[in-house]
Amino acid sequence: MSHLMPNYSPLDVAFVKGDGCYLTDTNGEQYLDALSGVGVVSLGHCHKDITKAIQSQAAELVHTSNWYHIKNQEELAKKICTLSGMDNAFFGNSGAEANEAAIKIARLYGESNNITEPTIITAKNSFHGRTMATLSATGNPKVQSGFAPLVSKFIHVDFNNIDEINNHSKNTDIVAVMLEPIQGESGVIIPQVDYLNEVRKICDKNNWLLILDEVQTGIGRTGKLFAHQHNNITPDILTLAKGLGNGVPIGACLAKGKASRLLVPGTHGSTFGGNPLVCKTALTVLEVIERDGILDNVSEMGNFLSSQFKEKLRNSKKVHEIRSKGLMIAIELKQDCAVLLQRALENKLLINITGKTIRLLPPLVINKDEAGILVSKVCSLVEEL
Ligand SMILES: Cc1ncc(COP(=O)(O)O)c(C=O)c1O
Known part of the structure; x- marks a missing residue:
C-alpha cells in the first residue's frame, strides 16, 4: 500500500537520471522528454551550469530566511526586472504562490481605491493554480469541484473576446484583469495577435491592473523571454515559475508602478521564498538563456516542429488543428486520445494529453535531430490511433 495521498495517478515508470532532452528509467531505458516536467526543465535535465x-x-x-538581506535574491530581482521592464519582485516557491501574491496585490489595490468588493476578471478555461484563491480564479469547474465555498469576486469571461471584458467597464468593483497570454493547461489556446494589446488599453482606460500569468509561457517558452513581449506591452503584475528554476522550486510575482508599492511589511511573505540556493539557480538560468542564444533556438525549433507536423499530418483525417508558439505545441485531434499517453510511454516518449489534444513542451535546448525524432514518434502515434 502506498503511503502517498492518491491525488496523482502516475504512469508506471520512475526515472533515475536525466541528460538534456532524455530521461533514463530504473531499467536503464531512455525516453525523449517532450514535456520537460510540465514546462519546467527548460534548459534540459542536469544542465551542467545549473548543476x-x-x-x-x-x-x-x-537558507537564511527573509528576516535578513539575501544578496542573490536582490540580484535576481534586479536582473529579472531589467529584463521585463517591471519595478520589483516577490519570490515564492510555485506558480500558485506567485498568483496568490498577484491576487493579494489586486485586492490591496482595490482597498487603496476604497473599493470594498474588489473583483478580478479572469478567463474561462484558464489555469492559475490549486490554492483556494488561484483555483477560484481558474476558469475550470473541474478544478473547483468539491472545494466550495470558493474565494469570491472572480468573474470568468470568454478568452480572446474583447467585448466580454469591455462589457464590465461600468462595474466599479473591478480592480484587475488576470490572463495567461496563451492558455497552456487547456491545450495551448492562442488568442488573436492584438488581444493583449486591446486588454491593456481597456485596463488603462478603466484604471484596472493587468495581471499576466506567465507561469507557463514565461522564461523563453514562446520564443521571447516573456510571451507578452510579442505584443510590446508591459503588464502591471507578471507572474512566473516553471522554467525560472529549471526544476528548483521558485515562483515570482513582479509588479510595476502603482502595483509595486502595495505589499508592505506584514502583508505577505514566505519562509522559503527566494532563498540563496533558488535565486542563484534562477540567475544562472537567465544567464544561460542569454549566453547560449536559447530564444533563437526556441524560434528555430518551434518553426521547424510546427512546419514538420503541419506537413506530415496535412492529409491526416484524425487531426483537427495544430497550434503552436515557440515550443508550446498542441495537436488537437478529432477524437479523444487519452490512450496515447501510455502508447507514447511504450514508444519511449513523454507527452501530455488534454482531452483531444496532444500537448508538447520540449526542453528549449532541443536540437534538430531530437526534434526530428519527436516528429516521427508523434506522427506514428497519431496515425496508429
Ligand atoms: C499558467 C499557470 N499558472 C499557474 C500554474 C500553477 O503553478 P504551480 O503548479 O507551480 O503552482 C500553472 C501550472 O501548470 C500554470 O500553467
Missing part, C-alpha cells in the same frame, strides 16, 4: 550553480551555492549557503 554547478546548485552545487557551489549549496556548499556555501542554502
